[in-house]
Amino acid sequence: MTSLSPHLRQATPVVAVRGEGVHLFGEDGRRYLDFTAGIGVTSTGHCHPRVVEAAQDQVGRLVHGQYTTVMHQPLRRLVGKLGEVLPAGLDSLFFVNSGSEAVEAALRLARQATGRPNVLVCHGGFHGRTVAAAAMTTSGTRFRSGFSPLMSGVVVTPFPTAYRYGWDEETATRFALKELDYTLQTISSPADTAAVIVEPVLGEGGYVPATRAFMEGLRERADRHGFLLILDEVQTGVGRTGRFWGHDHFGVTPDILITAKGLASGFPLSGIAAPEELMARAWPGSQGGTYGANAVACAAACATLDVVRDEKLVENAEAMGARLRQGLEAVADRTPAIGDVRGLGLMLGSEFVDADGGPDPETAARVQRAAVDEGLLLLLCGAWNQVVRMIPALVIDETAVDAGLQAWASAVEAGTAPAPAPASDR
Numbered sequence: 338m339t340s341l342s343p344h345l346r347q348a349t350p351v352v353a354v355r356g357e358g359v360h361l362f363g364e365d366g367r368r369y370l371d372f373t374a375g376i377g378v379t380s381t382g383h384c385h386p387r388v389v390e391a392a393q394d395q396v397g398r399l400v401h402g403q404y405t406t407v408m409h410q411p412l413r414r415l416v417g418k419l420g421e422v423l424p425a426g427l428d429s430l431f432f433v434n435s436g437s438e439a440v441e442a443a444l445r446l447a448r449q450a451t452g453r454p455n456v457l458v459c460h461g462g463f464h465g466r467t468v469a470a471a472a473m474t475t476s477g478t479r480f481r482s483g484f485s486p487l488m489s490g491v492v493v494t495p496f497p498t499a500y501r502y503g504w505d506e507e508t509a510t511r512f513a514l515k516e517l518d519y520t521l522q523t524i525s526s527p528a529d530t531a532a533v534i535v536e537p538v539l540g541e542g543g544y545v546p547a548t549r550a551f552m553e554g555l556r557e558r559a560d561r562h563g564f565l566l567i568l569d570e571v572q573t574g575v576g577r578t579g580r581f582w583g584h585d586h587f588g589v590t591p592d593i594l595i596t597a598k599g600l601a602s603g604f605p606l607s608g609i610a611a612p613e614e615l616m617a618r619a620w621p622g623s624q625g626g627t628y629g630a631n632a633v634a635c636a637a638a639c640a641t642l643d644v645v646r647d648e649k650l651v652e653n654a655e656a657m658g659a660r661l662r663q664g665l666e667a668v669a670d671r672t673p674a675i676g677d678v679r680g681l682g683l684m685l686g687s688e689f690v691d692a693d694g695g696p697d698p699e700t701a702a703r704v705q706r707a708a709v710d711e712g713l714l715l716l717l718c719g720a721w722n723q724v725v726r727m728i729p730a731l732v733i734d735e736t737a738v739d740a741g742l743q744a745w746a747s748a749v750e751a752g753t754a755p756a757p758a759p760a761s762d763r
Contacts, residue, residue, distance in 0.1 A: 339701065348373075348705070348714075348715075348716055348717070349709050349714050350709065351365075351369060351709070351714065352364035352365075353362045353716050355383075355384075356371070356379070356382075356383025356565055357382070357383055357384055357731075358382040358383060358385075358730065358732055358737075359371055359372075359383075359729050359730050359732065359733050359737050360380055360383070360686065361383065361714065367712065368589070368712065369709075369712050369713065369714050370713045370714065370729075370737060370740060370741050370744065371383070371713055371714050371729065371730070372506060372714060372715050372727045372728065372729045372741055373715065373716050373728060374599075374728050374729055374730045375603060376572075376716065376728070377540075377572045377577060377597070377598045377599060377684070377728045378598045378599060378602070378603050379599075379602055379603050379730050380575050380576065380577070380598075380599030380600075380602055380641060380650070380730060380731050381602045381641055381644065381645065381648075381650070381730065381731065381732060382602075382724075382730040382731075382732040383603075383645045383730070384734070385640075385641075385644055387640045387643065388602045388603075388637050388640045388641055388644065389642050390640070391636045391637055391639065391640035391642075392604065392633050392636055392637045394636070395411060395632055395636035395637075396633055398632075399632045400631075400632060400633055401628075401631060402630060402632050403627060404432070404629060404630040405625050409632045409670065411632050411633075411635035411636040411639060412432070412630045412632070412635045413456055414635070414636075414639045414730075415630075415635045415638050415639050415642075416430055416641075418638075418639055418642045419610070419642070421642075422581050422582075422642070423594065423610050424582070424584075424590045424591070424594070426590070426612050427590075427591075427592070427594055427610040427611060427612060428612060428613050429610065429612065429613040429615075429616035429617075430608055430609070430610050431608060431609050431616065431624050431629075432606065432607065432608040432628050432629045432630035432635075433607050433608065433629040433630075434605045434606065434607060434628050434629055435465070435597065435605065435607055436464075436465055436470075436569075436571035436595070436597040436598065436607055436628070437464070437465025437466055437467040437470040438465075438467070438607060438626070438629075439462045439571070439595045439596070439597055439607035439608055439609050440464045440465050440469070440470045440473065440534070440548075440569060440571075440595055441465070441467060441469045441470055442609050442624065443532075443534070443567050443593045443595050443609045444453050444456060444469055444473070444531075444534070444567075445619070445623055446593060446609065446611065446615070446618075446619050446623075447531040447532035447565045447567060447593065447615065447625060449618060449619050449620050450531075450565070450615055450618035450619065451531045451532070451563070451564065451565065453528070453529055453530055453531035453564065454490045454529055454531065455490045455491070455492055455525040455530050455531060456473065456490060456491055456492070456530075456531055456532050456533070456534060457493075457494050457517070457520065457525065457530060457532070457533040457534070457564075458473045458474075458475060458491055458492070458494070458533075458534055458535075459475075459493075459494060459495070459513075459533075459534075459535045459536075459539075460475050460493050460494065460496050460498075461475060461476050461481065461493050461495040461496050461498060461539045461542030461543065461544060461545065461720070462474065462475055462476060462496070462534070462535060462539060463476040463477075463536070463539070463540050463541035463542060463570070464534055464536075464569055465535065466480055466538055468484070468487060468488055469488045471484075471487060472487035472488035472489075472491045473488075473491055473534060474541075475493055475542075476539065476540070476541040476542035476543075476720065477541065477542075477720050478595075478720075480541070489559065491526050492518045492530075494513070494516055494527040494533075495512065495513040495516045495517070495739065496535070496539060496542070496545065496547070497509035497510040497512070497513040497515060497534075497547065497548050497551045498539070498542075498543075498545050500545070500676070500677045500679070500706070502687065505547050507550070508698075509548075510548045510550045510551045510554070513551055514550075514551065515555040517533075517554070517555075517558065518558075518613070520559070521562065527562035527563065527564065530562065530564045531564055531565065532557075532559075532564050532565040532566070532567050532592075532593070532684055533555055533559060533565075533567065533662050534567040534568075535547065535552075535555065535567075535568060535569065535570055536564075536568075536569045536570075536571075536572070536583075536584075536730060537568060537570065537573045537578070537583030537584045537586065537587065537681075538572070538573050538583055538680065538681055538684055539554070540561040540571075540572040540573075540718065541688045541718050541719075542718070542719070542720070542722075543686060543688065543719035543720065543724045544679060544680045544684060544685065544686030544718060544724060544726050545679060546586070546679065546680065546681050547587060548587075549586070549587045549588060550667055552584065552587035552588075552589045553587070553588065553589060555589070556589045556590075556713060559592070565592040565593060565615075566589070566591045566592050566593075566596050567591060567592065567593040567594075567595065568583075568584050568591035568593070568595065569595045570582055570583055570584070570594055570595055570596050570629050571595055571596065571598050571607070572598055572684070572728075573681075573684065574596045574597075574598070574599060574600070575596070575598070575599035575600055575641070575642075575645060576599070576645055576650050576651040576654050576682075576731050577599060577654065577682055577684050577728070577731070578654070578658075578680075578681035578682035578683075578684055579651065579652075579654045579655030579658050579681060579682030579683070579685060580651065580655075580681075580682070580735075581645075581651050581689060582594070586681060591710045592611060592612070592615060593609055593610070593611045593615070594609065594610045594611070594647070595607070595608075595609050596608055596609075596610070599641070599731075600638050600641065601634050601635075601637045601638040601641055602637055602638075602640075602641045603637070604631070604633060604634035604637040604638070605628070605631070605634055606630070606631065606634040606635065606637075607632075610684060645731070648732065650731040650732060651731075653731060653732070653733070653734075654682045654683045654731045655682055656686075657683060657729075657733050657734070657735070657738050658680075658681070658682035658683045658685065660735065660738050660739075661683065661685060661727065661738050662678065662680070662685055662743070664738070664739075664742035664745070665678045665685060665687055665727075665745070666678050666743070668687075668729045668745060668746050668749055669687060672749055672753060674689050674690065674691075674697065674700050674749075674753045675687050675689060675690070675749070676688050676689070676690035676692075676694060680726075682730060683729055683731060683733065684726075684727075684728055685726065685727045685728075686718065686719075686723050686724040686725065686726045686727070687724065688719065688723055688724045689701040689704070689723050689724070689725070690723070696719065696720070696721040696723035697723055698717075698719075698722045698723045699722045700752060700753060701717055701719075701722060701723050701724065702717065702722065703751075703752035703753075704725055704748050704751075704752030704753065705717055705725055705748075705752075706752070707747075707748040707751040707752045708725075708744060708745065709750035710748070710751075711744035711745075711747050711748050712744055713741055713744035713745060715727060716728075717718065727741070729741070
């Protein structure tokens with residue numbers, strides 16, 4: 338008999354048979370509040386009618402029009418629609434399938450365009466599982482161990498993770514920028530540095546937002562030294578943080594922007610955007626792929642962008658994120674095991690700590706499992722998996738937020754309760 342790899346373990350015991358909005362329906366007949374959104378993918382909710390209609394219509398017309406062989410209309414429409422929401426000047430697009438592929442496409446473009454070998458990455462960042470993307474990933478050893486040697490030319494510099502350092506954000510930011518300057522002086526000279534790549538909010542690294550001063554500092558140094566600023570918006574893009582792009586919180590514009598996840602509401606699609614002049618400096622033959630810009634995925638992405646605009650989902654993410662955060666902070670205020678609540682918009686994490694303030698993955702896991710019993714699906718992140726994260730679909734309303742918070746409060750109570758004493762001690 339054949340089976341899935343034993344390492345493909347599900348975070349919950351749910352066998353999903355149907356999805357609708359912010360809910361999944363299990364094989365057991367139970368309805369679950371899905372605060373995972375397929376790891377931030379189902380931005381418009383499960384099976385949004387307009388996305389479903391667009392995909393169904395496209396399946397009957399053209400499923401696969403390989404985009405370096407022929408052009409197709411869904412791709413043309415998508416390029417136009419993204420032009421309405423991309424930062425000014427990022428007017429050239431290249432599409433692939435996954436976040437990892439898009440990250441590697443951005444890296445290849447940066448190296449080819451600058452003629453420089455090195456890339457700076459921020460400690461705690463996640464950029465993917467393929468060899469180059471894993472080499473740039475420092476959110477946990479599980480993503481990069483066991484298949485060395487990884488790609489060379491990657492230099493790690495600090496991220497302003499204030500809670501981990503035990504500092505305020507200003508101190509953490511000042512430290513991170515000072516260390517970046519030291520790195521450029523001692524490890525990767527500006528003449529060898531092609532780019533710095535960073536997530537506006539660390540994803541797998543624990544849902545830690547950057548700071549405005551840090552992002553402005555990266556932009557200033559990139560301009561001064563002639564390297565590129567690449568923003569990995571795989572998880573933070575398409576409204577997730579209460580702005581269309583995560584970097585909109587910080588007032589900077591990247592040279593290369595990476596997008597995926599929420600772009601097509603569950604269909605595999607990713608891409609990079611850059612100024613046409615920069616994109617033109619890619620070497621001939623360096624951009625392509627069999628399945629990139631699949632016609633059905635592009636049609637779904639067009640519908641997704643329409644829904645995000647028409648239903649004002651970016652604004653909803655900001656409002657519902659504020660409501661959700663307020664509830665999470667209220668639970669944390671009465672729970673010593675929760676050391677920090679952080680994030681932006683509908684991208685929020687609660688970090689669990691032990692009595693000494695260190696990471697407590699065991700309690701985080703107990704709470705995450707207890708949440709399933711309450712009908713709430715959640716995921717973990719952080720270097721030790723000590724952070725429980727919430728990333729519901731952008732269509733979530735007040736009723737679902739409040740139901741999720743009620744389930745969360747019960748799960749936290751169950752997961753942090755003292756273990757019962759053994760029978761022999763009673």
